[in-house]
Amino acid sequence: MTTATQARPAFPTAISRPVSPPGLIASSAQVSLRALRKYFRTPGLWAMGVVQSVLFLFSFRYVFGGYIQGGATRYADFFVPGYVATIVLFTGGGIAVAVAEDRVAGFTGRLLSLPVPRLSITAGRAAADILTNAWSIVLTAAFGFLFGFRLSGSVTDGLAALGMCMLYGVVFTVVFMVIGLMAPNAQAAQGMSMIAFVFAFISSTYVPASTMPGWLQPFAKYQPITPMVDAVRSLIAGSGSDVGLALAWSALLVIVFTPIAVLRYRRG
Numbered sequence: 001m002t003t004a005t006q007a008r009p010a011f012p013t014a015i016s017r018p019v020s021p022p023g024l025i026a027s028s029a030q031v032s033l034r035a036l037r038k039y040f041r042t043p044g045l046w047a048m049g050v051v052q053s054v055l056f057l058f059s060f061r062y063v064f065g066g067y068i069q070g071g072a073t074r075y076a077d078f079f080v081p082g083y084v085a086t087i088v089l090f091t092g093g094g095i096a097v098a099v100a101e102d103r104v105a106g107f108t109g110r111l112l113s114l115p116v117p118r119l120s121i122t123a124g125r126a127a128a129d130i131l132t133n134a135w136s137i138v139l140t141a142a143f144g145f146l147f148g149f150r151l152s153g154s155v156t157d158g159l160a161a162l163g164m165c166m167l168y169g170v171v172f173t174v175v176f177m178v179i180g181l182m183a184p185n186a187q188a189a190q191g192m193s194m195i196a197f198v199f200a201f202i203s204s205t206y207v208p209a210s211t212m213p214g215w216l217q218p219f220a221k222y223q224p225i226t227p228m229v230d231a232v233r234s235l236i237a238g239s240g241s242d243v244g245l246a247l248a249w250s251a252l253l254v255i256v257f258t259p260i261a262v263l264r265y266r267r268g
Contacts, residue, residue, distance in 0.1 A: 021115035031124025080144035082205035092176035093193035099180025100189035133169035153238035181264035
């Protein structure tokens with residue numbers, strides 16, 4: 001009589017702990033790196049921003065500046081700070097388009113299906129766009145000096161004004177992210193971003209608001225761009241007037257648009 005022996009199953013000597021999902025910082029960093037790679041590996045994205053800045057500065061300095069009362073050199077000192085402060089309004093369309101493309105292509109949905117903090121999707125995208133905006137602001141400021149702009153105050157005053165422009169880059173990054181999330185596709189996002197041109201041109205960026213028709217002046221004076229631009233000019237001059245109002249507008253825009261961006265990203 002033979003006894004059938006059955007092999008006992010082997011039990012693992014140690015139980016491996018499951019890998020925990022990445023945290024907020026790690027997830028945000030990966031989302032941000034992906035967006036930055038896409039930006040710098042696509043020459044049309046960053047190169048056109050450079051070309052646009054050069055063309056605008058050249059046109060207003062040498063084409064329109066000669067007609068402005070006071071001369072082209074004086075107009076450069078007025079125009080360049082305003083243009084640097086509002087450059088994000090012209091480059092922000094790229095942010096809206098990129099956000100819309102990610103959503104329509106399903107990339108945002110795939111991120112939402114992963115075990116990562118939902119806030120990391122918004123934070124990572126915003127961090128990448130803030131860095132690209134900073135690149136545009138610094139580059140535009142450098143070209144401004146090349147085209148005749150000169151500081152009326154100290155270097156410290158100039159750095160304070162540049163820091164204020166960086167703050168605007170953060171604020172309007174969130175605004176354009178919301179535009180991209182609201183748009184049904186990339187083409188619509190590009191079109192919706194054009195509304196920023198209205199705020200940029202009907203402000204004190206290119207001419208003083210007081211020179212506009214009387215019926216237009218209230219909008220030009222009390223919309224957010226005018227105090228933002230005036231704050232930058234005042235910092236360059238060393239006075240710092242209008243800074244409080246510019247900071248108030250910046251805080252209001254962030255408070256209003258940040259929750260909208262987070263909620264829209266959660267919906268995919």
